[in-house]
Amino acid sequence: xxxxxxxxxxxxxxxxxxxxxxxxxxxxxxxxxxxxxxxxxxxxxxxxxxxxxxxxxxxxxxxxxxxxxxxxxxxxxxxxxxxxxxxxxxxxxxxxxxxxxxxxxxxxxxxxxxxxxxxxxxxxxxxxxxxxxxxxxxxxxxxxxxxxxxxxxxxxxxxxxxxxxxxxxxxxxxxxxxxxxxxxxxxxxxxxxxxxxxxxxxxxxxxxxxxxxxxxxxxxxxxxxxxxxxxxxxxxxxxxxxxxxxxxxxxxxxxxxxxxxxxxxxxxxxxxxxxxxxxxxxxxxxxxxxxxxxxxxxxxxxxxxxxxxxxxxxxxxxxxxxxxxxxxxxxxxxxxxxxxxxxxxxxxxxxxxxxxxxxxxxxxxxxxxxxxxxxxxxxxxxxxxxxxxxxxxxxxxxxxxxxxxxxxxxxxxxxxxxxxxxxxxxxxxxxxxxxxxxxxxxxxxxxxxxxxxxxxxxxxxxxxxxxxxxxxxxxxxxxxxxxxxxxxxxxxxxxxxxxxxxxxxxxxxxxxxxxxxxxxxxxxxxxxxxxxxxxxxxxxxxxxxxxxxxxxxxxxxxxxxxxxxxxxxxxxxxxxxxxxxxxxxxxxxxxxxxxxxxxxxxxxxxxxxxxxxxxxxxxxxxxxxxxxxxxxxxxxxxxxxxxxxxxxxxxxxxxxxxxxxxxxxxxxxxxxxxxxxxxxxxxxxxxxxxxxxxxxxxxxxxxxxxxxxxxxxxxxxxxxxxxxxxxxxxxxxxxxxxxxxxxxxxxxxxxxxxxxxxxxxxxxxxxxxxxxxxxxxxxxxxxxxxxxxxxxxxxxxxxxxxxxxxxxxxxx
Numbered sequence: 001x002x003x004x005x006x007x008x009x010x011x012x013x014x015x016x017x018x019x020x021x022x023x024x025x026x027x028x029x030x031x032x033x034x035x036x037x038x039x040x041x042x043x044x045x046x047x048x049x050x051x052x053x054x055x056x057x058x059x060x061x062x063x064x065x066x067x068x069x070x071x072x073x074x075x076x077x078x079x080x081x082x083x084x085x086x087x088x089x090x091x092x093x094x095x096x097x098x099x100x101x102x103x104x105x106x107x108x109x110x111x112x113x114x115x116x117x118x119x120x121x122x123x124x125x126x127x128x129x130x131x132x133x134x135x136x137x138x139x140x141x142x143x144x145x146x147x148x149x150x151x152x153x154x155x156x157x158x159x160x161x162x163x164x165x166x167x168x169x170x171x172x173x174x175x176x177x178x179x180x181x182x183x184x185x186x187x188x189x190x191x192x193x194x195x196x197x198x199x200x201x202x203x204x205x206x207x208x209x210x211x212x213x214x215x216x217x218x219x220x221x222x223x224x225x226x227x228x229x230x231x232x233x234x235x236x237x238x239x240x241x242x243x244x245x246x247x248x249x250x251x252x253x254x255x256x257x258x259x260x261x262x263x264x265x266x267x268x269x270x271x272x273x274x275x276x277x278x279x280x281x282x283x284x285x286x287x288x289x290x291x292x293x294x295x296x297x298x299x300x301x302x303x304x305x306x307x308x309x310x311x312x313x314x315x316x317x318x319x320x321x322x323x324x325x326x327x328x329x330x331x332x333x334x335x336x337x338x339x340x341x342x343x344x345x346x347x348x349x350x351x352x353x354x355x356x357x358x359x360x361x362x363x364x365x366x367x368x369x370x371x372x373x374x375x376x377x378x379x380x381x382x383x384x385x386x387x388x389x390x391x392x393x394x395x396x397x398x399x400x401x402x403x404x405x406x407x408x409x410x411x412x413x414x415x416x417x418x419x420x421x422x423x424x425x426x427x428x429x430x431x432x433x434x435x436x437x438x439x440x441x442x443x444x445x446x447x448x449x450x451x452x453x454x455x456x457x458x459x460x461x462x463x464x465x466x467x468x469x470x471x472x473x474x475x476x477x478x479x480x481x482x483x484x485x486x487x488x489x490x491x492x493x494x495x496x497x498x499x500x501x502x503x504x505x506x507x508x509x510x511x512x513x514x515x516x517x518x519x520x521x522x523x524x525x526x527x528x529x530x531x532x533x534x535x536x537x538x539x540x541x542x543x544x545x546x547x548x549x550x551x552x553x554x555x556x557x558x559x560x561x562x563x564x565x566x567x568x569x570x571x572x573x574x575x576x577x578x579x580x581x582x583x584x585x586x587x588x589x590x591x592x593x594x595x596x597x598x599x600x601x602x603x604x605x606x607x608x609x610x611x612x613x614x615x616x617x618x619x620x621x622x623x624x625x626x627x628x629x630x631x632x633x634x635x636x637x638x639x640x641x642x643x644x645x646x647x648x649x650x651x652x653x654x655x656x657x658x659x660x661x662x663x664x665x666x667x668x669x670x671x672x673x674x675x676x677x678x679x680x681x682x683x684x685x686x687x688x689x690x691x692x693x694x695x696x697x698x699x700x701x702x703x704x705x706x707x708x709x710x711x712x713x714x715x716x717x718x719x720x721x722x723x724x725x726x727x728x729x730x731x732x733x734x735x736x737x738x739x740x741x742x743x744x745x746x747x748x749x750x751x752x753x754x755x756x757x758x759x760x761x762x763x764x765x766x767x768x769x770x771x772x773x774x775x776x777x778x779x780x781x782x783x784x785x786x787x788x789x790x791x792x793x794x795x796x797x798x799x800x801x802x803x804x805x806x807x808x809x810x811x812x
Contacts, residue, residue, distance in 0.1 A: 008300060012291040015299040019046040019287055020280060028283045029266035034256030037236075037430025037528050038063045040286065047297020048290055053154070053233075053254075054103065056110025057126065057142075058355060058629065059362035060096055062103035064432050068420060071362035072099055072312035072630065073355055076608045077112060079323035079626035081128035082648035082699075084732045085756055086141030092319060093145020093153075095310040100151040106293040107152035107198060109359075113139045113186040116609070116652045117162040117680050120665050122577040125356040125608020125627055129651035130681030131696065132182050133751050133775075136189025143194035150303035152293055155190055157202035157235055159183050159217060163665035163672070164577045168238075171205040173673040179206075180779035180786075181678050184217075188226055197230040197289050201250060203238045209248075212239045218249030231285040237527060243273050251282040255430065258527035313631055320628040320635030322647035326621065326700040327654070333560070333602055333620035335642025335702060340559035344374055345388040345551045345594060346587075348566035348606045351400065355627050356608050358574025363422055364630035370564050370604065373633030377641050384558065388551035389544060389590040391583065394570050395462045395498040395536035398424030402514070402537070404449035408434055411443045421447055424516075424535030430528055439522065439529050446517040447535050456508045457540030464498035465533030468519035471501055474512040478502035497570065498536035544586045548593050555598040560620075562640065563594055566606035577665045581612045581657045591615045604636065610654040616693060624648070642702065649699035649732045649800070653682050655692030661685060682801045683747040697751075697800035703729035707805035708764065710797045715771040719797050719806070723759040730758045733797060735769045737776070740792025740809065746778065749796060771795075776812060788812075 005013075023031075027043055035041040040051040055061045059071035072095065074080070080089055100108055112123070116130035128135040143153045160172045160183045174183065190196055199222065201211040211217070212234045222228045231251045239245050239253035242260040246268075253259035268274040287296060294301030326334065336342060352369035355361060374383055398404070404421040417436035426445060433442070451473075453459060463469050463483055471479040479501035506512060516535040555561035565587040571578060582588070595601045595618050602621040605611065606628070616622055623646060628635060638644040657663060661684035662676045679687050682696040703725030711718045719733050733756070738749035753769035773788070780787045792811050798804035 008302070012288070012299045012302075015296060016284060016287040016291055019048065019296060020284055022046050023283065025269055025276060025279070026266050028279050029269070030262055031286055032252050032265065032279070032282050033259040033262035034252070034254040036257065037255040037432070040252065048287070049295035051107065051286075051290055051293070051295060052105050053107045053109055054100065054105040055359045056096060056108045057112055058360055059364070060099040060103055060105055060108060061362055062105055065363075065427055065429065069103065070365035072316060073362050073364035073367075074316050075320045075323050075629040075632070076125045076356055076627035077128050078125050078608050078651060079628060079648070080142070080319060081134060081138045081651035082323040082325055082626065083319065084134070084649050084651070084754055085322070086137050088319060088322065089138045089141030090145035090148070091310065091315060093142045093147075094149050094307045095312055095315050097146045097149020097151040098306070098310055099312070100146075101149065101306075105151065106295060107154060107289070108146055109154045109156065109200060111139050111142045111153065112156055113190065114157055114160070114162050115182060115186070115680065117674070118662050118665050119581055119610045119657065119660055120578045120663055121162055121609070122164040122572060123356075123358065123574050125572055126358075126360050126574070130653060131651070131751050132185035133189070134651055134754075136186035139186055140190045140194040143190055143196045147194070147197060148303065149306050150293060150301055152197035152230075152289055154198035154200045154233060155187060155196045156200035158187060158199050158211060158222070159202065160206050160674075161202035161204050164575055165665050166667050166670070168203045169205070169670060170667045171208060171671045173207060173671055175674070175677055176781050176784070177779045178674055178678045182680060184221065187222070191222070191226045191228050197292055199228065199230060199232050200235055201232055201238065203235050210238075210240060212250045213241060213244040213248035215248045223249065229285070229288065231289045242268050246274055246278050246282065251285045255528040316629045317631035317635045317638070320625075320632050321638045321644045323626055323628070324635070324639050324646040325624040325648035325650055325698070326646040327624060327650070327694045327698060328616060328619070328622040329700050330620050333600055334623070334640060336560055336640050338641075341382045341557075342374065342378060342384070343551075343554040343558035343561045343598075344371060344383060344385045344564070345554065345561060345590070346564035346566070347387050347390040347392065349564040350385065350387070352632060353566050353568070353606055353627060354629050354632050356572050356574075357569035360574070367630050368633035370633045370636050373635070373637035374562075374640070376634070377637035384554050386551040386554040387547050388563065388594070389547055389586040391566050391568050391585045391587055392538065393585050394568070395460060395500060395538045396569070398451070398535040398537040401452045401454055402449065404447050404514075404535075406434065407446045407448060408437045408442055409444045409446070410441045416441055424537065426531060426533055428531040430530075433531075442520050442531070444517055444519055445531060446515060448513075448515045450511045451514045451537075452511045453506045453508050453539070455540050457505065458503045459506050459540060460500050460538040461502040461504070461514070462498045462500040462536040463516065463533065464496060464536055465518065467521055467533075469533070470515075470517045472513075472515040473502050473504050474506070476504065498534060500538075548586065548590050551590060552593050552597045555594045555601065558598065559600065561594050561598045561601040562604060563591055563601060564604045564606055565591065567608070567611065572608050581610060583611055588614060591619065595619050602640070610652065612656050613693060645702040645729055646699070647701070647730055649697050649734075650694055651696075653685055653692045653696045654694040655685070655690070659690045659692065661688045661690065679747065683750065686748045686801075695800050695802035697732075697734050698802070699732070699800070701729045701731070703727050703761070705729075705731045705799070707797060710795060710806040710808050712795055712808045712810050715773070717753065717769045717771060717795055717797070717808075718766060719769065720764060720766045721757065722764040723761055726761055728758070728760045730756055731799070732756050733767055733769065734800065735771070736796040736798075736801060736804065737771065738794045738796055740794060749801065750775070
């Protein structure tokens with residue numbers, strides 16, 4: 001199912017078998033265990049170079065996660081899915097392969113194709129959609145693009161890793177039908193259509209078995225039924241048991257050097273607990289990957305000619321504007337009038353949030369904020385700016401106004417090495433240390449430099465991290481003690497909240513010396529050596545009512561008010577789930593006050609996943625910008641001024657938490673039952689009879705479309721539509737399949753296909769959508785097989801799940 005083997009594949013396989021035959025047990029076991037955080041060991045005896053992996057999915061970190069080696073930062077996966085364009089996803093993948101080759105990376109740890117089961121999922125922004133077909137189709141385009149550049153992908157997190165709460169230990173109890181029709185479906189689509197070279201198994205347990213040991217789902221389904229022939233790597237620190245992992249189909253345990261494989265695996269073979277043939281199977285998969293990416297001597301790489309070079313900034317800007325979803329545009333408030341004045345409002349308009357928190361974070365060379373983008377696009381004198389309301393109710397990473405260096409010292413205080421720090425966050429994983437620094441010699445890291453405030457008043461400084469710290473600002477030491485985690489979480493240093501420790505009065509424009517020294521310790525229970533801590537900062541907290549009043553005055557004096565509202569890293573990030581869908585701080589109050597002063601208010605929502613918009617019917621326009629990547633502000637200017645239309649359609653339903661049908665993400669006694677079965681997203685909303693704020697597939701452009709006809713021959717749908725507006729545009733034609741007879745066991749309708757079309761004013765265009773056989777099938781738990789459900793179906797074609805324009809009935 002995963003693809004037909006070519007002559008080149010056979011030749012690579014011969015090299016793999018020959019190399020495998022020359023390896024002893026210890027070397028084979030060592031190859032399956034990370035030698036450090038990101039790499040597998042080289043084996044000179046078979047001409048194998050060290051395999052390098054790196055986090056994604058919106059950029060390539062590389063082994064050195066630092067701004068000294070910047071990365072292109074594309075829009076979030078929710079944004080990419082909102083474009084509803086697999087070809088665009090493929091182009092994004094090709095760019096990331098280009099980035100990976102530049103950074104010496106062979107395998108990208110992406111894409112994330114878990115589903116938006118609940119809007120509370122903290123890592124929602126890093127996955128594509130609530131719909132398995134859309135997720136799989138976009139994911140397949142992404143994988144094909146990356147691998148067209150000779151770089152492997154690792155489709156993750158296999159499987160049902162749909163929330164963050166207790167993610168290391170939670171047992172997700174999922175019925176077989178839901179697993180097949182929803183959670184496994186994107187992986188299956190990608191394996192069938194894009195032939196990924198890797199899969200990452202998740203931390204969580206499914207139906208009583210942890211995923212790194214899940215023989216049924218990995219060996220019988222992924223490899224057996226689907227024919228997957230790539231390598232299976234654990235999520236970092238997910239592998240727990242040597243024998244169970246190798247028997248369950250896990251090929252590589254990461255990170256190293258302390259894993260359940262290596263010496264432990266070799267000993268298990270010698271003790272008769274594991275057959276060496278099992279080890280050979282895993283090594284074969286790793287060597288096949290190495291051959292494909294070109295690091296196994298004698299094997300021709302899978303790709304010998306790379307795609308044309310892509311301009312990262314240009315593509316980031318294109319993806320962003322094509323992902324923006326215009327969900328409301330009352331009285332054609334957008335695009336902006338060319339001769340009008342604009343009041344830009346919101347802290348996120350000045351200090352843009354362009355990506356989500358956690359392992360998806362990269363350091364771009366530059367970021368275009370909405371203020372930057374609109375300043376460049378609008379005539380002089382037509383734009384004003386006001387903060388209005390700051391969503392950052394907690395301290396953030398020390399950034400604007402800071403010039404810092406990291407200085408490493410040994411126990412005697414001797415300097416081992418140093419390097420520039422792009423901001424207050426230090427994260428060195430494994431060998432990622434400044435030149436001249438080793439883990440054995442390292443005792444302290446000092447972040448030191450200057451801070452030039454933008455505002456006068458009491459600034460707050462704090463620390464995120466675990467261990468001993470000394471914090472000094474402007475000559476005064478405010479903290480010299482040990483900071484401990486609130487709970488026993490090995491990732492608390494990465495995702496815990498910063499703790500405030502200093503509130504010095506500072507003057508705008510007057511630089512002060514700052515220093516944060518951390519005593520480095522490497523806990524024995526963490527199998528990788530990590531140096532991670534953050535100097536945190538918050539500007540003076542002005543009276544929120546004063547800030548809102550200033551924004552209201554600016555709005556009152558402008559033709560249009562553009563308010564940018566946003567979430568923060570403490571709202572959307574890997575490591576925790578959300579508890580509500582409200583915007584942080586006083587942002588809802590800000591929008592209401594600005595709208596009261598100027599009804600022509602446009603709200604830009606800068607979040608990676610759904611938030612509640614209680615004022616949405618009162619404002620003139622609402623534009624969802626997701627986390628728009630490094631060129632987000634430039635793309636926003638393109639869309640607001642009308643040089644380009646917003647091209648996005650919702651990849652997931654937006655609504656209130658009160659109405660959302662599936663919200664539970666907190667386990668009880670270690671278990672999280674998926675009691676909703678095969679009904680999540682729009683399937684659940686329709687079943688519950690609830691009306692969301694904005695339905696799946698919804699999105700407006702700057703023109704109008706008339707759907708003229710739909711014809712069906714077999715399972716081929718031909719749709720004809722006309723651009724009935726005044727300007728050129730792009731439409732996403734969505735095809736839904738609805739059973740002719742009501743069936744409470746099946747959704748009312750489901751996405752079965754889609755296509756993008758473009759046309760000028762008055763032009764008609766035709767598109768063809770092929771309906772896959774799987775769209776007519778359901779998983780039968782009694783027989784353990786797919787059943788083709790015969791009968792009458794209505795093919796419904798339109799602009800969203802709730803805006804269906806033409807329909808045709810068929811019998812199959």
